[in-house]
Amino acid sequence: MHPLEEHYLDLTRRRFFGVASRSIGAGLGGVALASLLGAGRGRADGHPGPTMPELGVPVGPHFAPKAKRVIYMHMEGAPSQLDLYDHKPVLRGRFNQDLPDSVRQGQRLTGMTSGQARFPVAPSIFKFTRYRNHADGVWLSELIPHTASVAHEICFVHSMHTEAINHEPGITFFQTGNQQPGRPSFGAWASYGLGSGNANLPTFVVLITQGFGNMQALSARFWGAGFLPSEHQGCKLRSGGDPVLFLKDPDGVTRADRRKMLDVVGQLNEIEAHRSMDPEVRARIAQYEMAYRMQMSVPELTDFSGEDEDTLNLYGPEVRKPGTFAANCLLARRLAERGVRFIQLYMRGWDQHNNLPGELKAQCAAVDQPQAALIKDLRRKGMLDETLILWAGEFGRTVYSQGTLTEKNYGRDHHPRCFTVWMAGGGVKPGVTYGKTDDYSYNIVENPVEVHDLHATMLHLLGLNHTNLVYRHQGRDFRLTDVFGRVIPELIA
Secondary structure: OOHHHHHHHHHHHHHHHHHHHOOHHHHOHHHHHHHHOHHHOOOOOOOOOOOOOOOOOOOOOOOOOOOOEEEEEEOOOOOHHHHHOOOHHHHHEEEEEEEOOOHHOOOOOOOOOOOOOOOOOOOOOEEEEOOOOOOOEEEEEOOOOOHHHHHHHHHEEEEEEEEOOOOHHHHHHHHOOOOOOOOOHHHHHHHHHHHHOOOOOOOEEEEEOOOOOOOOOOOOOHHHOOOOOOHHEEEEEOOOOOOOOOOOOOOOOOOOHHHHHHHHHHHHHHHHHHOOOHHHHHHHHHHHHHHHHHHHHHHHHOOOOOOOOHHHHHHHHHOOOOOOHHHHHHHHHHHOOOOOOOOEEEEOOOOOOOOOOHHHHHHHHHHHHHHHHHHHHHHHOOOOEEEEEEEEOOOOOEEEEOOOOOOOOOOOEEEEEEEEEEEEOOOOOEEEEOOOOOOOOEEEEEEOOOHHHHHHHHHHHHOOOOOOOEEOOOOOOEEOOOOOOOOOOHHEE
């Protein structure tokens, strides 16, 4: 269909609903509004319902899902696979040797190491242990013993690779499926495709933890809705003060006053929606109503006083400090059990270009126990099989040292050609490893996985065909995986 013809057809449909609502009062127009205020975020009686991102577009799984929700832990800055997951014992005998040209194969380098005269091999100084609780007997670093205790639940993918070599495009690619800004984030696509499971909380929530060392910029567009309706963008919960800005009513304003104000604003927005036929106006109506409900639901969500001591101890001593990774992992579990579809945890500070051993120890100490506790907690509550967990950075780290190399200290540069991510729960095959790298953890030698493949597989686990989850924008159909991506059956239980 010609884009202009499609535009006029769409315009006619919207005018039909507008005229119908004016002629029969709370008729079809009221139904459309109810789909946003009620079914879009859960009905007024408290039961969740499907969303309607666009009139006439069915929402919900394309087939029976294995997972109902996602908890995505993004380690911003790119953790070193060589020091955590990708055990290369042969490198101990190659300390300070030059990386062979046959291995590097002319790979482009960042400006931070392209001028180095040498590329000295830096073996990990950390001890690795083989864990037989994992079906494949996975080797894991001494820095993550708690994570090793749940290795039987985890699927490790050693053969991830990406096109991006710098942080900003790398993170953007992992979050949106494209290196250029402006596309909807993964969480926004999940919200658009699956709708809400809770009337009183956003479908997509973001939690951020400050790490140690070098921090990369963290842009709000990483959890933005792009060209999707704005109701699908992530809602960031703050660690200090009110979790959400303006959560409390101003002094002198009662809940009844707030309700009357929203009713008046809603009526004015409804008039504007009929006049302009802009779907964004209705999205704003839904957002105002969600904000009103969040004034009651968010304080209860962030109050850990009802959690027993065994649970708090499971996540570790930092769990009582808002904003820590431990607190955010527990908060993620609470969000998951309240029906939030997509929960994104950012842990900053993994950009170790120098002093890697010291900074990596601090980072792992902050995340190891909480991330293992999250898996254990979801398992004991019977939620793990329906919750898909992803742990990933934007790329990996080089085998060669950036700058000075000593036997106890080194740094590593960006490395997009191979790195490790892991998944658990939500229909993922547990206790297996997938993919393999060469002796230098520099090139993939078996079963490469690109970012689009990972996204396609995760959408499949959510019951969504990645080729059918589309949104028409500027005359073409867009999707998270663009024109790429394949589902990897070997990762699915």
